[in-house]
Amino acid sequence: xxxxxxxxxxxxxxxxxxxxxxxxxxxxxxxxxxxxxxxxxxxxxxxxxxxxxxxxxxxxxxxxxxxxxxxxxxxxxxxxxxxxxxxxxxxxxxxxxxxxxxxxxxxxxxxxxxxxxxxxxxxxxxxxxxxxxxxxxxxxxxxxxxxxxxxxxxxxxxxxxxxxxxxxxxxxxxxxxxxxxxxxxxxxxxxxxxxxxxxxxxxxxxxxxxxxxxxxxxxxxxxxxxxxxxxxxxxxxxxxxxxxxxxxxxxxxxxxxxxxxxxxxxxxxxxxxxxxxxxxxxxxxxxxxxxxxxxxxxxxxxxxxxxxxxxxxxxxxxxxxxxxxxxxxxxxxxxxxxxxxxxxxxxxxxxxxxxxxxxxxxxxxxxxxxxxxxxxxxxx
Amino acid sequence: xxxxxxxxxxxxxxxxxxxxxxxxxxxxxxxxxxxxxxxxxxxxxxxxxxxxxxxxxxxxxxxxxxxxxxxxxxxxxxxxxxxxxxxxxxxxxxxxxxxxxxxxxxxxxxxxxxxxxxxxxxxxxxxxxxxxxxxxxxxxxxxxxxxxxxxxxxxxxxxxxxxxxxxxxxxxxxxxxxxxxxxxxxxxxxxxxxxxxxxxxxxxxxxxxxxxxxxxxxxxxxxxxxxxxxxxxxxxxxxxxxxxxxxxxxxxxxxxxxxxxxxxxxxxxxxxxxxxxxxxxxxxxxxxxxxxxxxxxxxxxxxxxxxxxxxxxxxxxxxxxxxxxxxxxxxxxxxxxxxxxxxxxxxxxxxxxxxxxxxxxxxxxxxxxxxxxxxxxxxx
Numbered sequence: 184x185x186x187x188x189x190x191x192x193x194x195x196x197x198x199x200x201x202x203x204x205x206x207x208x209x210x211x212x213x214x215x216x217x218x219x220x221x222x223x224x225x226x227x228x229x230x231x232x233x234x235x236x237x238x239x240x241x242x243x244x245x246x247x248x249x250x251x252x253x254x255x256x257x258x259x260x261x262x263x264x265x266x267x268x269x270x271x272x273x274x275x276x277x278x279x280x281x282x283x284x285x286x287x288x289x290x291x292x293x294x295x296x297x298x299x300x301x302x303x304x305x306x307x308x309x310x311x312x313x314x315x316x317x318x319x320x321x322x323x324x325x326x327x328x329x330x331x332x333x334x335x336x337x338x339x340x341x342x343x344x345x346x347x348x349x350x351x352x353x354x355x356x357x358x359x360x361x362x363x364x365x366x367x368x369x370x371x372x373x374x375x376x377x378x379x380x381x382x383x384x385x386x387x388x389x390x391x392x393x394x395x396x397x398x399x400x401x402x403x404x405x406x407x408x409x410x411x412x413x414x415x416x417x418x419x420x421x422x423x424x425x426x427x428x429x430x431x432x433x434x435x436x437x438x439x440x441x442x443x444x445x446x447x448x449x450x451x452x453x454x455x456x457x458x459x460x461x462x463x464x465x466x467x468x469x470x471x472x473x474x475x476x477x478x479x480x481x482x483x484x485x486x487x488x489x490x491x492x493x494x495x496x497x498x499x500x501x502x503x504x505x506x507x508x509x510x511x512x513x514x515x516x517x518x519x520x521x522x523x524x525x526x527x528x529x530x531x532x533x534x535x536x537x538x539x540x541x542x543x544x545x546x547x548x549x550x551x552x553x554x555x556x557x558x559x560x561x562x563x
Numbered sequence: 564x565x566x567x568x569x570x571x572x573x574x575x576x577x578x579x580x581x582x583x584x585x586x587x588x589x590x591x592x593x594x595x596x597x598x599x600x601x602x603x604x605x606x607x608x609x610x611x612x613x614x615x616x617x618x619x620x621x622x623x624x625x626x627x628x629x630x631x632x633x634x635x636x637x638x639x640x641x642x643x644x645x646x647x648x649x650x651x652x653x654x655x656x657x658x659x660x661x662x663x664x665x666x667x668x669x670x671x672x673x674x675x676x677x678x679x680x681x682x683x684x685x686x687x688x689x690x691x692x693x694x695x696x697x698x699x700x701x702x703x704x705x706x707x708x709x710x711x712x713x714x715x716x717x718x719x720x721x722x723x724x725x726x727x728x729x730x731x732x733x734x735x736x737x738x739x740x741x742x743x744x745x746x747x748x749x750x751x752x753x754x755x756x757x758x759x760x761x762x763x764x765x766x767x768x769x770x771x772x773x774x775x776x777x778x779x780x781x782x783x784x785x786x787x788x789x790x791x792x793x794x795x796x797x798x799x800x801x802x803x804x805x806x807x808x809x810x811x812x813x814x815x816x817x818x819x820x821x822x823x824x825x826x827x828x829x830x831x832x833x834x835x836x837x838x839x840x841x842x843x844x845x846x847x848x849x850x851x852x853x854x855x856x857x858x859x860x861x862x863x864x865x866x867x868x869x870x871x872x873x874x875x876x877x878x879x880x881x882x883x884x885x886x887x888x889x890x891x892x893x894x895x896x897x898x899x900x901x902x903x904x905x906x907x908x909x910x911x912x913x914x915x916x917x918x919x920x921x922x923x924x925x926x927x928x929x930x931x932x933x934x935x936x937x938x939x940x941x942x943x
Contacts, residue, residue: 306815369799370797370799370802370803371794371795371878373802373803374790374793374794374795374797374802375794377790378758378787378790378791378794380815381786381787381790382762382765382787384815385762385765385766385783385784385786385787386765387767392815403765404765406761406765407758407761407762407765407787410754410757410758410761411758413754414751414754414755414758415751415754417750417754419749419750422750422753422754423750423753435686435760435764435772435839435843459815463815498751498878
């Protein structure tokens, strides 16, 4: 099944597929990236028809451990309510693939990986795009012997990848679920991304991007950058509770900020240069821009079934932007639903307990599965 | 006219009123702050009835130089379209006062001021609130011999002060114009404020708050904090133009960020600890919370005429929050208008060219002036 140029390896609980120099990744900027390693996890079993594969595209700050603990960080699975036995994406029924994104730092080639000279790429890593991330995933999916994915699903940056999948490879995506995302990064998100990047680069331990060679990490800058990604992720109530705690303290201190949450473990597990590259890839995402400014053109002629999910209190990726995606899909003649969930939990609502979201996603997945079986076995 | 304990001084073009220890400022936290210096500018002349005074409350990152160049920084007046001869707040007609806010760094007592021991307060400066800022302004206004202000006006943090003025001193405020503000800091604004504070404190040149004693400034951290205040201040078009420039550059650099704008001069003129104190004062602002959770109670029994302005693209202080203020004012029986201006220019729209805003503000000011004359001279 595995491509001749690719080799499955595992080290420290991180499973990877390594492509040698004969199978470079063609980047949008014209460069070739080789060798390429893609770290990935799978759950469940591929059926005989190879028709039950689900690709989960992770968001900016997560990784491939969607449904199992991360052996490197010890953190639990990040999406246990959605992916697992008996969950909306039922691993008893589907073969679920989740790959660390290109440019990431959990095993896939990124700025912390070693270049051919044995030193970390750091800022020598080429600029990448959402399309490049999808192309790398496509190489993985092909290497696993899968011609057509039953479902591609993702939120935030993962939703951008899912939209690009449906646009670039319509025949290879039977269904597509995009969650809390947009077809183009908004100005406010670009401003917040740049703020996070500036915070990383302002940290003297960033060392002009070369911190790995100096055995240091820009932990404080990355903590601030992490806050920029989380700024829409908290409910009004939780921010007010932390505010109240903070106001009980008399003075200011760096460590006790009321929005830091679990940032310490974040900065230990996440490469700061990865943040620079991935956030800039998001900033450059503009699917309509790639198709003459009309988003519907990005989906012309496809038969992928879509469902677009948004959460009412998510102002990083507000429902209006998801509605625009759904409208463009309908305009392109696609079968596309739009679900807006009332929630106080901001952008990260999709990670938590949202029964309406789970019910709608389950209904969408089940109906697509029925349609997929019909299309495979000659029904209707 | 000037209070016995107060003395007008001027140094380097900055005019101040210094209260000695016999006139301390009572802070909301119970402490007394003395001595207190308030730096202020005035424009136009106080009329014989002392009925034409306008107090402009400045926002987080501006100062008292509302209608004249700042002699310290060389920057031009920050609100020339609104305050000046023939402008909506016509200095040929009104006596305009603008004071550097308590906790600021343009001459009013703040964390960079010297404490009694001859050293800068730095983090020994007491925590302050919006109410404390207003109480300090009230001391200035009284010292200038003004019993009742014709108009209090402000945007952002200045709007919070204007609302507090109308709530705390209803008989001393004839009219109140609040612009791009809210009766309570939103969770997202709190998160962005905290992000800015963390960025300042993460800068090694912050030196635990004691940078002044070391002859350094946390310029990089304050640059990031400034970005956090500006994140809603740019139009979609301007962010995209800068994004495009940034993507033309191959690599990442701190200085060339596409959202920094004029931040270099900002970090030179603005004290980083001031940012910590002022932003936290904003975070703690909750006018309804001070009145049993019902905002209308904050304005009960007042006769102040209000106009509440909001800009459609301002997501730091979205129109919905201004509408809530206007609704509460009406519920309190106040004469209150609400004006939403369609603009692509975000939170900073009020600083730029917005003809509809200027026309509405002019109408409000003129009608209030007519009413004020009538009430003073026995008409209607």
